Amino acid sequence: MKSVPVIAIFDIGKTNKKFFLIDEYYKIVLERTVNFEETVDDDGDPCEDIDLLANWVKQSLTDILSLKKFEVKALNFSTYGASFVHIDNDGKVTAPLCNYLKDFPAELKDEFYAKYGGETLVSSQTASPVLGNLNSGMQLYRIKHKKPELFNRIKYSLHLPQYLNFLVTGSYYSDITSIGCHTQLWDFVKNDYHNWVYQEGIDKILAPIFPSDVTMNKVIDGHEYHVGAGLHDxxxxxxxxxxxxxxxxxxxxxxxxxxxxxxxxxxxxxxxxxxxxxxxxxxxxxxxxxxxxxxxxxxxxxxxxxxxxxxxxxxxxxxxxxxxxxxxxxxxxxxxxxxxxxxxxxxxxxxxxxxxxxxxxxxxxxxxxxxxxxxxxxxxxxxxxxxxxxxxxxxxxxxxxxxxxxxxxxxxxxxxxxxxxxxxxxxxxxxxxxxxxxxxxxxxxxxxxxxxxxxxxxxxxxxx
Incomplete structure (x- = not known):
């Protein structure tokens, strides 16, 4: 029997984690859904269990690629936003994933906006209201100023879709849909990272931007796959x-x-x-x-x-x-x-x-x-x-x-x-x-x- 050409998609929500195979006519031919219990971060606050998620992604991929019924041609990823995974020089996750619902320290917020021109100016330039940890760039600012030892261990901070790409390809990339979504990292006026990102040295832990409509090639078990960098949901x-x-x-x-x-x-x-x-x-x-x-x-x-x-x-x-x-x-x-x-x-x-x-x-x-x-x-x-x-x-x-x-x-x-x-x-x-x-x-x-x-x-x- 001839195998069905498909693309594999990991679609990660805060509650439901989904895996799909989609055929060339954009019909869903396979769907799997799981839920994971949350863990806690180093402050004791609830957060995504990144180890559980990573193991599920790897196992799901192994299982699907072994099926004769489907011919997987490509992979891509979409996930919820405002979530960074921090990778050290050995390619290991070096800190828990911060839940964007976590409270952001008021004194640190006041310090940041006083330093960079006020809430109105920064919000206008980055096209985002002030939203605390939902502005994911502020998570990196918080790490630098509150946890400098962790900041120094980070090789790259990857938004969650690009972390899933890293699990498959071993490559470090950023994606414009994640960077540009209420992060306060991106200056929409000059179409580049905001000045504060460079002044704080945050740009050094942000991986190069990879186009959202381009793929990288990855060989797994002798088969070549087209892999997208991942997208904000x-x-x-x-x-x-x-x-x-x-x-x-x-x-x-x-x-x-x-x-x-x-x-x-x-x-x-x-x-x-x-x-x-x-x-x-x-x-x-x-x-x-x-x-x-x-x-x-x-x-x-x-x-x-x-x-x-x-x-x-x-x-x-x-x-x-x-x-x-x-x-x-x-x-x-x-x-x-x-x-x-x-x-x-x-x-x-x-x-x-x-x-x-x-x-x-x-x-x-x-x-x-x-x-x-x-x-x-x-x-x-x-x-x-x-x-x-x-x-x-x-x-x-x-x-x-x-x-x-x-x-x-x-x-x-x-x-x-x-x-x-x-x-x-x-x-x-x-x-x-x-x-x-x-x-x-x-x-x-x-x-x-x-x-x-x-x-x-x-x-x-x-x-x-």
Missing amino acids: SSAALIPYLTSFSEPFILISTGTWCISLNPFNNNPLTTDELNKDCLCYMEYHGKPVKASRLFAGNEHEKQTKRIAEHFKKPLDQYKKVKYNAGFVKAAKNDDANTPVLMQQSLFGDRDLSAFSSYDEAYHCLIQDIMTQQQVSTTLVIQDTGVKRIFVDGGFGKNVVYMNMLATAFPHLEVFAASVAQATAIGAALSIHKHWNSKTIPGDMIELKYYALAHQMEADEIKQS
């Missing part, structure tokens, strides 16, 4: 859309956060935008992707629990709610002049006894979230000629949210979009030309068009 998940659509679009990636990504917006971030939780990601060819964040998924989870308890309904009752334009009108007329809050919606202050039913209350919740969403997404549209909005993730399956979004942006085409395992597919697409001679399929993204909401309103206006 948010940048990888954008690639199927960049591959499929050339006209300017917004992608709203929804989950705990609703992140509006505009790959066609090259305007510098303003102080006002930074204060409203805007930042820049980096597209895999090295172009900035302006983005805005809204904590809408978290707000939705919190408030649906409150609504369910009040009306004595199951927690997932919202999944059964059908869109009702009449409820939307009632919600629209309330608090029209209330300032928009970017972290929580107005709904938390609403009296649930004012609603006659669960469905009415839920429509009001989504309308309050949509008031924020409209502001957040508009921040990154600007003068970029955007014609479409794609929504992936949980809210893309929510008919109330999607209809209200279509109403909020009546001049744009609004689609619920889904790509099965978009991050893994994106990592495979980034090096398509090196392993796959077939044409990229046109049906990778499933779309559902939402025009109903504003069409209904237009019809009502005509009738009145």
